[in-house]
Amino acid sequence: MEVHHPQFRARLFLQGAHLTSFAPRDESDWLWLSDTARFEPGHAIRGGIPVCWPWFGVPDRNPPEVRRRIKTDASHGFARTALWTLEDVRETAQEVEISLSLDANTDFADAWDGRALLLMTFNFSADGCQAVLSTTSLGSAPIAFSQALHSYLPTADIHHTRIEGLDDCGYVDALQDWSYRTQRGAVRFEGETDRIYESGAPLIITTPTGNRKLTAIGSDSTVVWNPGADKAARLSDFPDEAWQSMLCVETANALGDYRVLNEGQSHTLGVMIESI
Numbered sequence: 001m002e003v004h005h006p007q008f009r010a011r012l013f014l015q016g017a018h019l020t021s022f023a024p025r026d027e028s029d030w031l032w033l034s035d036t037a038r039f040e041p042g043h044a045i046r047g048g049i050p051v052c053w054p055w056f057g058v059p060d061r062n063p064p065e066v067r068r069r070i071k072t073d074a075s076h077g078f079a080r081t082a083l084w085t086l087e088d089v090r091e092t093a094q095e096v097e098i099s100l101s102l103d104a105n106t107d108f109a110d111a112w113d114g115r116a117l118l119l120m121t122f123n124f125s126a127d128g129c130q131a132v133l134s135t136t137s138l139g140s141a142p143i144a145f146s147q148a149l150h151s152y153l154p155t156a157d158i159h160h161t162r163i164e165g166l167d168d169c170g171y172v173d174a175l176q177d178w179s180y181r182t183q184r185g186a187v188r189f190e191g192e193t194d195r196i197y198e199s200g201a202p203l204i205i206t207t208p209t210g211n212r213k214l215t216a217i218g219s220d221s222t223v224v225w226n227p228g229a230d231k232a233a234r235l236s237d238f239p240d241e242a243w244q245s246m247l248c249v250e251t252a253n254a255l256g257d258y259r260v261l262n263e264g265q266s267h268t269l270g271v272m273i274e275s276i
């Protein structure tokens with residue numbers, strides 16, 4: 001789907017409720033999309049904002065309550081490759097709102113044992129974009145799940161990019177045997193980086209060409225990822241040099257921040273991306 005508004009543009013896919021592009025008029029894209037991304041049924045798009053649900057990362061790294069319902073080895077769940085349904089499009093002189101739904105029912109029984117209804121709502125304006133994912137449990141037994149809005153952001157140079165807002169925050173470093181560390185100062189990138197921070201605080205991302213503010217809703221964990229040179233060479237749909245011009249800042253409910261819903265209960269996870 002393409003959004004052509006006088007003040008901004010966006011592109012999203014029914015597969016995965018996946019936003020791959022957003023920019024106010026006359027600006028370059030606020031989201032990074034791989035030059036070698038594939039757009040094929042059942043294949044995750046490399047870039048934009050993949051929706052990781054109902055688990056984040058590899059199943060084995062999830063808490064037992066979450067893992068118990070997972071029936072596959074695949075990373076990041078099935079919502080990012082499932083076909084969503086367009087629910088509504090609203091347009092005003094300032095804003096466009098698009099909502100999509102996914103009925104996570106027994107069609108996905110090979111991947112997950114659970115029942116839930118997802119609603120993803122995007123809001124676009126000249127000031128920025130917002131992605132909000134609500135999960136409503138429909139099963140009689142409680143569901144435990146983890147998730148992330150896995151935003152890929154562009155930078156002119158990863159070596160001159162920093163994230164502020166995580167100073168003094170604890171994190172788990174997936175590259176240091178999943179050990180627990182404490183952040184000192186801003187997050188900077190010196191190579192492969194893969195961390196889950198115990199925070200959902202607002203973040204300022206500074207790149208050589210400008211700043212973005214990310215504000216989370218319903219999140220107490222944030223993933224910061226850059227594949228670095230070696231992993232970039234192994235990664236699917238990812239040019240070897242591209243790690244120098246992107247970073248992922250993922251608004252999450254991961255590790256101990258997983259959520260549990262009883263029948264009829266809902267949880268909302270969202271991210272607002274603005275320029276400052």
Ligand SMILES: O=P(O)(O)OC[C@H]1O[C@H](O)[C@H](O)[C@@H](O)[C@@H]1O
Pocket residue numbers: 044057075076174194195223224225248250
């Ligand atoms: O290749 P994917 O399944 O899309 O995962 C891409 C990346 O997602 C997250 O950021 C994880 O923390 C990384 O460990 C993983 O490599």
